[in-house]
Amino acid sequence: MAPRPQAAVDAAFVAHCRARGLLVTEQRRAIYAVLAASREHPSAEQIHRAVRARLPRLSLATVYKNLEALRAIGAVSDVNSLHEHGRYEAALPGTGVGQPHHHLVCIRCKRVLDLHDRRLDAFRLGAAQAHGFEVRAIRVQVEGLCPSCQMARPSAAVRRSV
Secondary structure (H helix, E strand, O other): OOOOOHHHHHHHHHHHHHHOOOOOOHHHHHHHHHHHHOOOOOEHHHHHHHHHOOOOOOOHHHHHHHHHHHHHOOOEEEEEOOOOOEEEEEOOOOOOOOOOOEEEEEOOOOOEEEEOOHHHHOHHHHHHHHHOOOOOOOOOEEEEOOHHHHHHOOOHHHHHHO
16 A cells, blocks of 8 residues: 555544544654654654654653553554664554554664565464454564675674684
């Protein structure tokens, strides 16, 4: 599904918040707009820097509180790259951004890439049928080395001589 224009994404975000009883604030809209426009899975600190260009008095604590509130209503997903700094992405269904997917995480540079694979998504149905379990989400995080980090890795011959 192609991403929708920012105005449509904002309208869907506002409707999603209101339907779940969450007050729509300028801070929440700005935070979500940054996430919806990003494919980099930014940290709270990166979101804070981006939103402060628009809202200079915004505190980092406010960003964290709002990310948690948005996560609780399903508008934001947390992407924890190797249990270090939290990383986030927009996750509002039907907006064309943040559609359910999995992640590839580089263990060296911490880059996070989206992984879309229908075979992994099919697991949801199988798990539900096999165990009678109502699956709400499936998150696969594949950890390894990205192409850039593989190229930067010293060869085996160099490692043995050290």
